[in-house]
Amino acid sequence: GNSVTQMEGPVTLSEEAFLTINCTYTATGYPSLFWYVQYPGEGLQLLLKATKADDKGSNKGFEATYRKETTSFHLEKGSVQVSDSAVYFCALSVASNDYKLSFGAGTTVTVRA
Amino acid sequence: EAQVTQNPRYLITVTGKKLTVTCSQNMNHEYMSWYRQDPGLGLRQIYYSMNVEVTDKGDVPEGYKVSRKEKRNFPLILESPSPNQTSLYFCASSLMAVVNSPLHFGNGTRLTVT
Numbered sequence: 103g104n105s106v107t108q109m110e111g112p113v114t115l116s117e118e119a120f121l122t123i124n125c126t127y128t129a130t131g132y133p134s135l136f137w138y139v140q141y142p143g144e145g146l147q148l149l150l151k152a153t154k155a156d157d158k159g160s161n162k163g164f165e166a167t168y169r170k171e172t173t174s175f176h177l178e179k180g181s182v183q184v185s186d187s188a189v190y191f192c193a194l195s196v197a198s199n200d201y202k203l204s205f206g207a208g209t210t211v212t213v214r215a
Numbered sequence: 216e217a218q219v220t221q222n223p224r225y226l227i228t229v230t231g232k233k234l235t236v237t238c239s240q241n242m243n244h245e246y247m248s249w250y251r252q253d254p255g256l257g258l259r260q261i262y263y264s265m266n267v268e269v270t271d272k273g274d275v276p277e278g279y280k281v282s283r284k285e286k287r288n289f290p291l292i293l294e295s296p297s298p299n300q301t302s303l304y305f306c307a308s309s310l311m312a313v314v315n316s317p318l319h320f321g322n323g324t325r326l327t328v329t
Binding site: 106 | 273
């Protein structure tokens with residue numbers, strides 16, 4: 103089946119620190135990979151995506167590279183801000199499963215000033 | 216403003232009392248879906264709909280019903296709620312069920328069943 107495993111939180115950082123959230127996946131077929139972000143009291147928003155191996159998704163200073171050889175899609179940001187405090191979800195979808203999104207458990211990130 | 220609207224935001228009910236959570240989108244999206252979010256489990260899909268009058272089970276459909284009589288609306292129905300359905304529920308929609316069509320989420324409905 104299809105599944106996503108991401109590092110457990112919570113993660114607490116100081117402003118301007120480097121952030122990495124690990125994400126690995128298993129999939130039948132050739133998945134597309136996503137990172138969604140959930141700010142307090144809101145629904146999820148798409149942060150970035152990658153649709154094929156070696157693609158790099160980027161948005162708002164966040165980056166993630168689709169690594170087929172290690173089945174990973176780690177999220178990184180070089181210098182976090184307090185406004186980056188949120189829950190981050192890694193997800194995948196495959197065409198053979200009606201493109202249904204399978205989500206990881208989510209990682210809570212808190213950035214302190 | 217393009218959005219997915221869920222109502223209510225908060226709901227407390229008792230076991231066995233039927234309830235409906237409404238979901239409406241104003242983006243003319245074909246694809247709509249319901250998820251529940253539980254600590255440590257992420258989001259799990261309950262039901263989805265690829266278009267009007269077409270609905271399919273997701274990963275955790277037991278105890279839930281949906282309907283898609285109009286393109287914009289996709290209500291979630293709990294005929295006889297139980298405490299294990301206490302959760303945070305999200306409705307989402309996308310233009311179509313393809314990889315280049317990101318999901319747009321509502322702000323969630325927090326349901327407590329006592």
